[in-house]
Amino acid sequence: MIQKIETCEECGYKYKEGTSDYSSIFQTGYCGDCLVERVERGEEW
Numbered sequence: 001m002i003q004k005i006e007t008c009e010e011c012g013y014k015y016k017e018g019t020s021d022y023s024s025i026f027q028t029g030y031c032g033d034c035l036v037e038r039v040e041r042g043e044e045w
Contacts, residue, residue, distance in 0.1 A: 007025070008021075010031070010037075011031065015031060
């Protein structure tokens, strides 16, 4: 079974399906850490 791999647009971090960051990146394009930083800068809700 081939795992789908997505990449964070901000830091280029690659994560595999099923990891904690997968749903975050799949929905927003960013891994959890980058998403938090973007929220703190006011770039995301």
